[in-house]
Amino acid sequence: xxxxxxxxxxxxxxxxxxxxxxxxxxxxxxxxxxxxxxxxxxxxxxxxxxxxxxxxxxxxxxxxxxxxxxxxxxxxxxxxxxxxxxxxxxxxxxxxxxxxxxxxxxxxxxxxxxxxxxxxxxxxxxxxxxxxxxxxxxxxxxxxxxxxxxxxxxxxxxxx
Amino acid sequence: xxxxxxxxxxxxxxxxxxxxxxxxxxxxxxxxxxxxxxxxxxxxxxxxxxxxxxxxxxxxxxxxxxxxxxxxxxxxxxxxxxxxxxxxxxxxxxxxxxxxxxxxxxxxxxxxxxxxxxxxxxxxxxxxxxxxxxxxxxxxxxxxxxxxxxxxxxxxxxxxxxxxxxxxxxxxxxxxxxxxxxxxxxxxxxxxxxxxxxxxxxxxxxxxxxxxxxxxxxxxxxxxxxxxxxxxxxxxxxxxxxxxxxxxxxxxxxxxxxxxxxxxxxxxxxxxxxxxxxxxxxxxxxxxxxxxxxxxxxxxxxxxxxxxxxxxxxxxxxxxxxxxxxxxxxxxxxxxxxxxxxxxxxxxxxxxxxxxxxxxxxxxxxxxxxxxxxxxxxxxxxxxxxxxxxxxxxx
Numbered sequence: 001x002x003x004x005x006x007x008x009x010x011x012x013x014x015x016x017x018x019x020x021x022x023x024x025x026x027x028x029x030x031x032x033x034x035x036x037x038x039x040x041x042x043x044x045x046x047x048x049x050x051x052x053x054x055x056x057x058x059x060x061x062x063x064x065x066x067x068x069x070x071x072x073x074x075x076x077x078x079x080x081x082x083x084x085x086x087x088x089x090x091x092x093x094x095x096x097x098x099x100x101x102x103x104x105x106x107x108x109x110x111x112x113x114x115x116x117x118x119x120x121x122x123x124x125x126x127x128x129x130x131x132x133x134x135x136x137x138x139x140x141x142x143x144x145x146x147x148x149x150x151x152x153x154x155x156x157x158x159x160x
Numbered sequence: 161x162x163x164x165x166x167x168x169x170x171x172x173x174x175x176x177x178x179x180x181x182x183x184x185x186x187x188x189x190x191x192x193x194x195x196x197x198x199x200x201x202x203x204x205x206x207x208x209x210x211x212x213x214x215x216x217x218x219x220x221x222x223x224x225x226x227x228x229x230x231x232x233x234x235x236x237x238x239x240x241x242x243x244x245x246x247x248x249x250x251x252x253x254x255x256x257x258x259x260x261x262x263x264x265x266x267x268x269x270x271x272x273x274x275x276x277x278x279x280x281x282x283x284x285x286x287x288x289x290x291x292x293x294x295x296x297x298x299x300x301x302x303x304x305x306x307x308x309x310x311x312x313x314x315x316x317x318x319x320x321x322x323x324x325x326x327x328x329x330x331x332x333x334x335x336x337x338x339x340x341x342x343x344x345x346x347x348x349x350x351x352x353x354x355x356x357x358x359x360x361x362x363x364x365x366x367x368x369x370x371x372x373x374x375x376x377x378x379x380x381x382x383x384x385x386x387x388x389x390x391x392x393x394x395x396x397x398x399x400x401x402x403x404x405x406x407x408x409x410x411x412x413x414x415x416x417x418x419x420x421x422x423x424x425x426x427x428x429x430x431x432x433x434x435x436x437x438x439x440x441x442x443x444x445x446x447x448x449x450x451x452x453x454x455x456x457x458x459x460x461x462x463x464x465x466x467x468x469x470x471x472x473x474x475x476x477x478x479x480x481x482x483x484x485x486x487x488x489x490x491x492x493x494x495x496x497x498x499x500x501x502x503x504x505x506x507x508x509x510x511x512x513x514x515x516x517x518x519x520x521x522x523x524x525x526x527x528x529x530x531x532x533x534x535x536x537x538x539x540x541x542x543x544x545x546x547x548x549x550x551x552x553x554x555x
Contacts, residue, residue: 003460007464021467021468021472022464022465022467022537023464023467155204155208156204157193157203157204157514158186158189158190158203158514158516159203159205159206160186160294
């Protein structure tokens, strides 16, 4: 299955027929394995990598928030993390080792909107002890893709 | 000056040896491609990946820290130590980095050096065909006589010890092998290599094994010729960084052999090249230390494209052996009744797809063309569509 996922990870638009040609499996077998991976939640979705700077032209604000918190009895960080994850403003959320506990990526239309979410929702949670907010200034790489890079091949058209 | 005069002047000035060299089989296609847009080239002979960033970064750092001087004629000791460790780890062959390894300007230089080191005028070198374009000229430039052993698609381009033995004469000095093979993609089995190693012992021959594609094999294991019993001292291993690490332009290769041969090769190398460029050596060092993940990722990608290309060629009706190594397919174009050169030229002019005519790799390459699959999936699909349209006319 890993051979199929390796292709889909780089190109979610690859069809079962194309993947079959690349892996030497039959189209039917590829379809079945993809279906299986979806059911097992190995494949969580098919998203498009977007150059958001070009699309929103600065009209989207992103902030990376470090959250320090007190773990809950029996639940540790899981209960509160799941609550935070439900807010649509939260784009991604991870538990980290080190100086802080949760890494939260928040998006909004304006800086005020993001700041207000942090102050009114996130920092206001009882278990949250402190937050540090870092606003995103510029993107250089998105999901493994380097932005604004022209590194085309400069090969000779023929070589021995 | 008219052409005739130019010719006679050239023949007066140029050595006979050079005048006797055949011109490159791909030269004229360059000029045609240069005048065209939208060409899909399957005529390339190098990876389409740029050298992995950490390797480039290491070379930049080496420049920043002032590594701009000559190195030892043999190459940086650190690099030779890594090469020795690398070969030991992969193939369990032990070369002494102090006198059994020479770092060269690509495998090309190593090939030239070994021929000049071992050949006297008139000595014969047996070369299976189709053969990489440099083998025969390098033998000839060193004063040797290339003796070809044709192989065919019917035998999956496998050379047999019997075929080789039938060409051995008292003047035979060496056998030159290049597996995984450019242009056929053939990989030689361990058993077949063992039979050739027996010939090397029986007739006291040196085997030169160009293994620059050793890391690019698919579903089979590469056998390193010097790893066979008694072969370390009867062979010269040529290896390099160009293909596995996508480092063609850095021009770094190496030769491993017994100390006498390496000393002889180093003698020529020190007078003609002095040493391989230090930036390339620093980059190669980084590649050996930290490049393994990329090597495997690139191999997996070539393998996917290989399937696409081979199945594509078969489905449009071009017969083709499943190539188990390197990144070439060598389909037969006999069904079109064109020569390989006519096929390549007409395909380029009519459909803007560049391939290399099989005749560029020796007579037994006639009837085939070399299609490289180190190109993007999209280009492979586009090229196959165009080739299909082209060959339909001949049905």
